[in-house]
Amino acid sequence: MPFKDLTVLVVPHNEIQVHRFKISRWLLVSGSVVCLAFISCLGYLILTSYNKNFDYLKYINLQRENRILTQKLEGVENNIAEMNTKVGELMEENQVFRRIAGLEVLDEQVKEVGIGGTFVGNYDELFEINGPLAKKIYKQEDQIDVLLRKSKLIDQSLQEAIQSLEASSDKWTHTPSIMPTKGYISSFFGRRSHPIYHVMQPHNGIDISCGAGAPIIAPADGIVTVVKNQIGYGLTEVVDHGYGYTTRYAHMSKSNVRVGQKVSRGDVIGFVGHSGITTGPNLHYEVYVDEVPKDPMNFILDNYVP
Known part of the structure; x- marks a missing residue:
């Protein structure tokens, strides 16, 4: 038998009279639809609010990480500057050492330890994420690479000077230089x-x-x-x-x-x-x-x- 209306009986404990409520089928269906719609909207609002809060927290964390990373990069930049000064001092001391060893000093262009080559690779995603930060990072990488090349040049130059001094020392011990007797x-x-x-x-x-x-x-x-x-x-x-x-x-x-x-x-x-x-x-x-x-x-x- 098809469902038409719904009758609800309410029987109070302290009363003899029974209360009868009649709900039509369309009212029941409409109410159910409204309730479902309300629950769906409420769920959507809650989920949207959660996502927004999550994105905001993520944004705050990213800002904090970016600030810390920037500070770290500034510290690295200061260290690179100090290292560059020290390497420059070592380069000048190396020049003095070469003179003592009887070698020619390094040419200014040689001291620049230039290199060449063509770029092979894809566009770096870091530039898409944060262009200024990417420039800082790659600038520091280039500076560190130059310092490494200069350090290797100093090491090779010092080895050459040491070998020259060792040869000179041996020659000196074999060079007549004192009176062979008193008189x-x-x-x-x-x-x-x-x-x-x-x-x-x-x-x-x-x-x-x-x-x-x-x-x-x-x-x-x-x-x-x-x-x-x-x-x-x-x-x-x-x-x-x-x-x-x-x-x-x-x-x-x-x-x-x-x-x-x-x-x-x-x-x-x-x-x-x-x-x-x-x-x-x-x-x-x-x-x-x-x-x-x-x-x-x-x-x-x-x-x-x-």
């Missing part, structure tokens, strides 16, 4: 009248007058190549110091080394005598550079004997 110079380098034959002839060294038996020391590191008696020179030693340097010691009374022996600056290699052609005890001392005789006085620092 006074009785005859200098150059042409002179021979003390025995009284004829003018070259004198390829200096004569150091001192008492017989005075120790003779090596003026630099080297290897003994000659220990023998030679005409005119008497007992003679020759030391090859490398780098083209050779020294000769003549008129010795006794040798303290053997051929092939390595000697260091300051080692006693023999003793003063008057063997060979001489008027008295003295050391005849010669210095050769690439087999060319040089004035030994140019290889003596303040007549120093350790």
Whole structure:
């Protein structure tokens, strides 16, 4: 049987009379529709309000994160500026170090450590999100990249200078630079009248007058190549110091080394005598550079004997 109307009976507990209410079908349907519509609207309003509040909170959080990120970037920018100053100071110290090592200083253009290349890639989404922030980030990345390249340049330059200094240090230890014995110079380098034959002839060294038996020391590191008696020179030693340097010691009374022996600056290699052609005890001392005789006085620092 089709539903037409709805009758509602209300029976109070304390009353005998029963209340009867009759609701038509259309009123019931209309009321139900209105209630559903109201509930739907209320739900929509609640959901919309929640979404708006959620979006607002999200916006507030994003603003806060953006503010913190901006502050951090400013801190990084300050650190980069300090690093750039320090790298500049290190670059100048490196230039001084290169001069000490006997190297040419780095050219100003080399110090810029420029690079080249073509850009390959897609448009960065960061620019779409926040253009100014993206520019700051990429500017800092470029600055850090330059600092890294400059640091590598300084490291390579310092390594080159260290190698040069090590080579120079080794050369220095093999360069004659001190008096081979204590005494006074009785005859200098150059042409002179021979003390025995009284004829003018070259004198390829200096004569150091001192008492017989005075120790003779090596003026630099080297290897003994000659220990023998030679005409005119008497007992003679020759030391090859490398780098083209050779020294000769003549008129010795006794040798303290053997051929092939390595000697260091300051080692006693023999003793003063008057063997060979001489008027008295003295050391005849010669210095050769690439087999060319040089004035030994140019290889003596303040007549120093350790």
